[in-house]
Amino acid sequence: MKETYRFRHKHILGMEQLSVTDIYYILDTAISFKEISSRPIKKVPTLKGKTIINFFFEPSTRTRLSFEIAAKRMSADTFNIATSTSSAQKGETLIDTACNLEAMSPDIIIIRHGSSGAPGLLTRHVDAAIINAGDGTHEHPSQALLDIMTVREHKKNIEGLKVAIVGDIAHSRVAHSNIIGFTKLGAEVRVAGPATFMPPHLDSLGALVCGSVAEAVTDADVVMALRIQKERQDDPLIPSLREYAQFYGINHALLQKHARADALIMHPGPINRGVEMNPDVADGEGSVILEQVTNGVAVRMALLYLVMGQEGGRAEA
Amino acid sequence: MTTIIILQNGRLIDPVTGVDEQGDIWIENDLIIPAQKKLPENSQCFDLQGKWLVPGLIDMHVHLREPGEEYKETVESGTRAAAAGGFTGVACMPNTIPVNDCASVTQFILEAAEKKGSAKVYPVGAISHGSQGAGLAEYGEMKAAGVVAVTDDGLPVIDSQLMRRAMEYAGSHDLLVMSHSEEIALSRNGAMNEGVVSTRLGLRGIPAAAEAIMVYREIALAELTGQRTHIAHVSTAAATDLIAQAKARGVHITAETTPHYFTLTEEAIGDYNTNAKMNPPLRTEEDRQAIRKGLQDGTFDAIATDHAPHSVIEKELEFDQAANGIIGLETSLPLSLNLVREGVIDAMRMVELMSSAPARILKVEGGTLATGTVADVTVIDPDKEFVFTKESILSKGKNSPFIDWKLKGKAVLTIMNGRITHNELS
Numbered sequence: 001m002k003e004t005y006r007f008r009h010k011h012i013l014g015m016e017q018l019s020v021t022d023i024y025y026i027l028d029t030a031i032s033f034k035e036i037s038s039r040p041i042k043k044v045p046t047l048k049g050k051t052i053i054n055f056f057f058e059p060s061t062r063t064r065l066s067f068e069i070a071a072k073r074m075s076a077d078t079f080n081i082a083t084s085t086s087s088a089q090k091g092e093t094l095i096d097t098a099c100n101l102e103a104m105s106p107d108i109i110i111i112r113h114g115s116s117g118a119p120g121l122l123t124r125h126v127d128a129a130i131i132n133a134g135d136g137t138h139e140h141p142s143q144a145l146l147d148i149m150t151v152r153e154h155k156k157n158i159e160g161l162k163v164a165i166v167g168d169i170a171h172s173r174v175a176h177s178n179i180i181g182f183t184k185l186g187a188e189v190r191v192a193g194p195a196t197f198m199p200p201h202l203d204s205l206g207a208l209v210c211g212s213v214a215e216a217v218t219d220a221d222v223v224m225a226l227r228i229q230k231e232r233q234d235d236p237l238i239p240s241l242r243e244y245a246q247f248y249g250i251n252h253a254l255l256q257k258h259a260r261a262d263a264l265i266m267h268p269g270p271i272n273r274g275v276e277m278n279p280d281v282a283d284g285e286g287s288v289i290l291e292q293v294t295n296g297v298a299v300r301m302a303l304l305y306l307v308m309g310q311e312g313g314r315a316e317a
Numbered sequence: 318m319t320t321i322i323i324l325q326n327g328r329l330i331d332p333v334t335g336v337d338e339q340g341d342i343w344i345e346n347d348l349i350i351p352a353q354k355k356l357p358e359n360s361q362c363f364d365l366q367g368k369w370l371v372p373g374l375i376d377m378h379v380h381l382r383e384p385g386e387e388y389k390e391t392v393e394s395g396t397r398a399a400a401a402g403g404f405t406g407v408a409c410m411p412n413t414i415p416v417n418d419c420a421s422v423t424q425f426i427l428e429a430a431e432k433k434g435s436a437k438v439y440p441v442g443a444i445s446h447g448s449q450g451a452g453l454a455e456y457g458e459m460k461a462a463g464v465v466a467v468t469d470d471g472l473p474v475i476d477s478q479l480m481r482r483a484m485e486y487a488g489s490h491d492l493l494v495m496s497h498s499e500e501i502a503l504s505r506n507g508a509m510n511e512g513v514v515s516t517r518l519g520l521r522g523i524p525a526a527a528e529a530i531m532v533y534r535e536i537a538l539a540e541l542t543g544q545r546t547h548i549a550h551v552s553t554a555a556a557t558d559l560i561a562q563a564k565a566r567g568v569h570i571t572a573e574t575t576p577h578y579f580t581l582t583e584e585a586i587g588d589y590n591t592n593a594k595m596n597p598p599l600r601t602e603e604d605r606q607a608i609r610k611g612l613q614d615g616t617f618d619a620i621a622t623d624h625a626p627h628s629v630i631e632k633e634l635e636f637d638q639a640a641n642g643i644i645g646l647e648t649s650l651p652l653s654l655n656l657v658r659e660g661v662i663d664a665m666r667m668v669e670l671m672s673s674a675p676a677r678i679l680k681v682e683g684g685t686l687a688t689g690t691v692a693d694v695t696v697i698d699p700d701k702e703f704v705f706t707k708e709s710i711l712s713k714g715k716n717s718p719f720i721d722w723k724l725k726g727k728a729v730l731t732i733m734n735g736r737i738t739h740n741e742l743s
Contacts, residue, residue, distance in 0.1 A: 016517075095633055115635030116519035117589035136637065138519030176519060199516040234505060 007306045011123050011130040014139035015180040023185065027149050029302035030295070036073055037297055046305060047076035050107040054080045055098075056133070057113045062269060062293065063133050063143070067110050070300035076107075094118060095125045102126040108304060111135070129307040137171050143268055144177035146299040148185065150292050151222055154264055159186030164216040164259075165207075166192045166250060167226030167276055168237070170199040174268045175226055179207045192216035193248055196237040213248055217259045223286075224266040225250045225276040241275050251278040255286075264288050321345050321360045322732065327370030327696065332669035333685035342370055344692040347735040351688050363730060363742055365696055371668045372684050373405025373693030373733060375675035376646060378470075378495075378549055378573060378621035381407070381438070384425060385414025390626040390713045392426060393433035395646070398624075398712035400435040400738035402646040403728025405693035407624075408439040408679060411448065412471040418443035418454040420462035427463050435738040437693075439681055441495065444469040444483045450476055453483060456490045465679045468495035470549060471596075473531060475501065481538050488544035493678060495547045498531035498556065499597065508637045510583045510598040518589065520637060523598050529555035536563040539570050547678060548572040550623045552597035554607030561616040571678050572611075573619040576645060576652035577718065579608045585718050591632045591639035593718040595625065609661050612670065618678060620670045622649045626714025644714045647705070652719070654699055654726035696730035696742070703727060 007025055009017065018026075036044055052071045054064050064080065071078040081101075094113070101109060108129045111119050116136030123130050134140040148158060155161055163182050169175045169191050182189050183206035191202060192210040202209050210216035217223050228244060238244045255263060265277075265287040273279050282289060322344040329340040343350045356362075376399065382390035392409075399407050409426065411417035417426065423440045430438035442464035443454045448471070456467060467487055474480045474496070487494045504527040509515050511522020532548055536559060539546040551557060551574045560572045577595065582602050585593040593599060611617045625642025632639050653671060656662050662670070672695075676684030683693040702725045707715050731739035 093630075093633065094635055113635070115637045118635045120588060121635060136519050137521075173519060200511055200522065201513040201516050204513045204516065 007309060010307060011119070012141055012303050012307060013119050013123070013130065013132050015141050015144050015177045015184070016139070018141070020184055023145070023148065023181065026145055026299070026302050026306060027152060029306060030145070030149055030298040033301040033305070034295070034298035036301070037294070042073050043075055044073065045075045047071065047074035047308060050076040050308060051105065052076045052078045052108045052110065052304065053101055053106045054078060055101065055109050055111045056080070056082045058134070060112055060133070062296070063112065066293070066296040067133060067300050070297050071304055073297070074301055074304055076304065094121065098122050098126050102128060108307060131303055131307065134173055136173065137176065138173055139177045140173040141177050142296070142300055142303060143174050144181040145303075146292055146296040147178055147224070147266060147268070148181055149295045149299055150266065150288050151264060153291070154288065155221060158182065161187040161221040162190065162219055163187045163222040163224065164190045164192065164220040165224045165226065166213050166216060166248060168197040168228060169193055169202065169226070170197050171229065172226050176205070178224070179205045183207070190216040190220070194238060213250070214254065214258050217255065220259045220263050222264045222266060223250060223255065223259055226268065227270060228272055228276050241272070245275050249276055249278060250281050252280045252284065255281065262286065266292060269293070319346055319359070321357050322735065323356070323360050323362045324370055324694065324696065325362060325364055327365035327368050329370045329686060330664055330668050331372060331686040332665055332673040334687055336686070337665055340370070342686060342694060344694070344732065344735050347692050349686060349688055349690055349692050349694070363696070367698070367700065368729065369664065369697040369699060370686070371695050371697060372672045372686050373695050373731065374403045374650065374671045374728070375406040375679070375681070375683060376404050376622050376624065376649065377408045377619055377675040377679055379407040379409050379624040379646065380412065380626065380642070381409040381426070382626060383413060383429060384422065388713070389628055392429035392438060394711065394713045395624070395626070396430065396434040396436040396438065398644070398646040398710070400731045400733070401711050401728065402648070403650045403695040403697065403731055404436050404646060405695065405731060405733040405738070406437040406439060406681065406683060407646075408441050408465060410468065410470040411441055411443040416443050416447045417441070417464070418446055418448065420455070420458040423459050423462040423464050436733055439465045439679060441466045441468055441470070443467065444474055444494070445479060448472050450474060450479060453486055456487055456492055460490045460492055464492065465681060466493035466495050466547070468497060468549065470495065470497045473497050473499040473501055477534060477538065480535070481542060484538055484542040484544040484546060488542065493545055493547050495549050496531070496535045497549050498528055498535055500527045500530040503527035503530070507598070509586055509594065510600050512583060512601060514583045514586060518586070525553040525555050525600065525604065528553050528597055529559060532556040532559050536560070536568055536570060540568050543569065545569040545571070550575055550578070550597060550621065551608070551617070552578045552600050552604065554604045557607045557611040557616055561611065561614070564616065571618040572616065573621040574608050574612065574617050575621055575623050576649050577643060579605060579612060579656065580652050581605070581718060589636040590718065591634065591636055592643060592716050592720070594636065594639055594641055595623070595643050596641035609656065612656065613661050617670065618674045620649065620653055621675070622646055624712070626712050627716050628714065632716050642716065644710070644712045644717050646712060647710060648717065648719045648724065650697065650728055651724035651726040658725070692732055692735040694732040695728050697726060698729045699726045701725070701727040701729065
């Protein structure tokens with residue numbers, strides 16, 4: 001007897017909580033939604049009457065916009081709260097702020113926060129569905145899902161692929177979620193960067209830590225570069241962006257020499273051109289960077305739809 | 318005529334005299350007196366069949382939060398929790414508001430203890446003015462007012478010259494220096510141990526090296542100055558090793574660890590549980606085993622709790638924003654009894670770690686059941702089982718990772734200066 005699968009997550013906190021079946025179910029749902037964005041009238045009534053709050057504690061352009069467009073294309077009412085300071089600094093705790101939002105009966109709260117675990121903390125205090133749009137250096141599940149969706153469109157199967165992620169792994173929730181996601185689906189994830197960018201025991205997440213970028217991209221099907229932050233004041237991680245570009249930047253010659261000819265080039269954005277990735281690569285043949293952005297809307301539509309389906313109020317797309 | 322308290326048929330355990338046998342303790346006023354043949358008229362008798370009779374427990378590392386943060390704990394509430402946990406004495410850290418860096422703050426604490434305390438309070442003064450890390454506090458005046466040691470606990474002393482001078486000057490006033498050993502250049506902004514779990518949770522880690530580096534500095538300075546120095550709340554295998562080596566070559570160093578370091582690992586943080594957040598952080602299983610071995614082989618002199626009450630205001634927050642620290646007075650004894658039950662240490666050694674050694678290190682009374690000494694006595698029922706519920710906690714802080722744990726072994730009678738401060742027997 002085949003058991004009927006049902007998406008059971010009320011909250012999307014990270015790739016860690018999702019099973020392989022969950023991930024493919026989200027991706028399949030996203031594919032069915034992708035077409036809506038190419039219609040002349042890009043709107044379906046699916047989430048009509050639902051209230052969605054974008055609750056962003058860190059500056060974000062594309063993720064916030066992507067979630068907002070996704071919600072609006074599903075006819076939900078969206079509201080944005082952006083603050084660069086945490087509410088604790090204003091004398092109000094995150095929980096208090098969230099409870100105030102809760103009192104206005106939102107259906108979904110999409111949160112980005114500088115503290116790892118903040119979305120999970122919200123789930124214990126509010127009834128709304130919580131979607132993590134990036135928490136500290138923990139997870140950014142919708143980014144990983146849109147990355148996997150993009151790779152899947154080109155490579156069909158994720159299993160057996162060699163995925164290289166290059167850059168500041170230690171401070172990247174994108175890398176964290178992608179390592180978990182791609183590994184769960186059977187890809188081999190290699191990471192490279194200076195040791196100052198490597199968190200301890202990265203192998204425990206399933207990633208293969210490479211000694212050089214060349215090693216990481218050898219025979220790679222996917223090469224993903226991460227945005228390099230300017231040096232942190234209290235923590236000297238790299239001597240200069242100039243030196244970083246020289247030893248860890250992704251350039252055409254490197255890829256031609258080591259990666260597969262059909263390797264996909266990815267970047268979660270925004271790109272520091274000439275630092276972690278050369279323009280000839282970012283704009284080159286294998287680049288799917290803008291497809292990632294397009295798929296971001298579809299994946300987020302799928303997530304909004306699926307977390308609402310939990311309440312039995314599932315409407316037809 | 319005073320009432321004589323008679324504790325009968327208990328298992329007397331006294332590390333100072335080496336006694337471990339069935340017996341009685343008689344208490345008149347605030348002293349332990351020789352047992353007499355005839356029961357006096359005015360006596361209060363307790364039959365302690367199956368129970369242990371030990372010198373009153375002393376916790377040499379406690380935060381009582383008064384003055385300044387009375388919503389977290391007061392001398393009254395903290396010592397009440399202490400008495401319930403079997404403690405007759407606690408040494409309280411100076412990181413109050415204001416900092417205990419002068420005689421008047423010391424006096425304030427001692428007056429509160431005198432008026433409302435259920436345990437003896439031994440104030441520990443600051444190493445530096447306001448624990449700001451520059452300039453010595455007035456140890457002579459503080460000692461005269463009643464401090465038993467100095468520390469900038471909570472804040473490591475960064476300046477090695479200051480630490481050296483603190484040791485030397487403290488030595489001149491016969492005061493112990495207690496070190497919160499942390500190299501903050503390595504630990505800054507860290508929220509938990511650096512390792513597998515910090516990587517999984519995306520939290521900034523504090524490497525074990527942050528503790529080991531400073532522990533080694535203190536050992537080197539203790540060697541240089543020849544002064545007695547105490548290493549507080551040791552959490553790592555690396556620091557345990559350094560202390561063992563230093564002791565082997567005769568350095569005047571003592572060390573404490575806590576029940577949470579020998580009971581829990583970083584895994585206790587689970588899904589960002591802020592009640593498992595403290596500094597130094599919970600470490601790995603390897604560290605936990607090394608700590609247990611250190612308790613067994615004598616590397617550690619004392620079990621202290623680092624009792625650090627906080628309210629929900631500091632704890633119901635994002636993990637990296639939440640305050641460090643957990644309460645410990647009411648769980649220390651059952652968790653330490655676990656070590657006895659598991660064969661890591663014997664009962665005598667446990668009493669040494671929780672009473673006799675802290676008394677000796679701090680140079681305070683107690684730690685023995687010898688006739689003629691002060692009547693600080695704890696009666697332990699080693700078999701009493703209970704669930705440590707949030708509602709049962711006497712400390713104002715409810716920040717414990719052991720809430721809802723089933724624990725075994727409890728102080729059922731605590732006597733301080735001949736006065737019953739906690740009684741579950743009658």
